[in-house]
Amino acid sequence: MSRASEEPRAADPPKKRAGRARETERTKLLFIGPAVLWILAFTLFPLIYVIYTSFYSFRYGQRLGFVGFDNFARLFSDENLLLDLATTLIFVAGTLAIEMTLGLGLALFLSREIRGRNLLRTAATLPIFATPVAVGYLGITMFYETNGPINNFIRLLGGSGIPWLSDPSWALVSVILVDVWQWTPFVFLIALAGLQGLPQELYDAARVDGASGFQQFRYITFPLMQPILWLIFFLRLVEAFKVFDIPVSLTNGGPGTATEVYSLYTYRTALNFFDYGYAAAQGILLLVIVMLLVSLIFSRVRVLYEEQE
């Protein structure tokens, strides 16, 4: 850059410089303003509206009157809601445990394999971007009990077919498995990107010092990967709590309410029973739960964002 701008700018007359500063201020707001206003209009305003709605009672969509905290009191005596919250927590814990173990394990195992890595990465993007609802319906045919490919395969190995979708416990397992199919590649991709960003010199030095493979993992890989592990955990946790599409398409919340997750219950309260006030209170409870968990984790993830500032 031969035309470094500092010098000529310093030589500008003061009036021109002040004009430039004012222009900068204006441009700054002009650029960021629309997005900020948009988010305020479409998320902050609706959030305030949800809080407002949660203080009213509704019947069949008609607002009846102000009821204070009644809708919130209902939350804690609603057995179905608490049961669905438990289902959601099982789903969150199950998917996170399996996806993180499998995804990380694969990334560690394959990170040194050069051949086929790009192809693997390409393959991994496919499930992530496959429409979740479509994946759920595809799941119905895969888990089909009398003649589906999964049960056929199990029978081929000499086992007996599993009631994937008709048994309450197995149905939840099926929902978890479909999510695992879709999101393990996500953990794999990000862990792989993280592993490849680690400084190679450290490993070379460790090898010179005679560190074993396990020692290298324990003292280099693991500590350096920690922020990335938290990042993956954070992103998956947030998404897992949003779960809706897969249980709706695969099992429609059933059999009974075995796979009715929190969001599905709230959706039904709002749009099948038109009990807006109570649904709003449910939404706020879910938001509070997620925000609490996020505030516990986010400080560990923040590092990754701030490194780039």
Next chain:
Amino acid sequence: MQRTSTLLRNGLFGVVTIVVFFWVLFPFYWAFLNSIKNPEDTFEPSWIPFLQFRPTLAHWRSELSTPETLHALLNSTMISIGAATLALFLGTLAAYALARFRFNLPSNGTITTWFISQRVFPPVVFVIPFFLLMRQLQLLDSVLGLVLINATFTLPFAVIIMSQMFREVPKELEEAAWVDGASHLQSFSSVVLPLVAPGLAATWIICMAFSWNEFLFALSLTNKSAVPMPVIIAGAQDTRGVQFWFVGVRVLLTMLPPTILALLAQRYIVRGLTLGALKG
């Protein structure tokens, strides 16, 4: 000794790689297989078209001549393109401001975090306000309504990815333009934007794929004229049965566009998925 363990290792790599490919690709192949099988072949354990069974395009043909499906494909396309374009426009401007200027109160970091935090909210919280809002605006069951909503939820991706792109453009290039008398707006549009064009395209594509896949709001805010693909699969009675051939066609019609789009934006996927925390 060394040789055999290397051999064993390579063998293990090979096996794991094959298992992974099989695990990822089998459901896609299964859907494809069902979509080209005649109903009477559906439950036969046959895997290779032409050799083991006679494939047919009848299901594809009948599905693609169903007006509802065509309409849903069109809706999905309009919603995705509209939402992605809007998100890209708003997001790129904000990203440039975050990458190039200093904000004091709140700081750049805080504003960035604030944009990211939009992705944390469980969308079901917004079902009621959006439903009532769209009813008020007479935008229930309209493509425009879903464009506005999907733009909102993909905006954080655009802001984060683009602000990283802008940080990679050397500031000196712009300063040179300013010396020549260009305004910020001019240097932005004629110097910086062309340099980040690949990033813009990738961001647009990623936002399109996410908007295409969105289901919750599509389900709660449409019932007829604006129904997109994910909702039409869910609504069709015969999808939830043993008519595997229909399931195959519909599932592929729904999920091929976003997966193909994602492959085009491969290089930017990790950035997008981690909301910019990792570059990949």
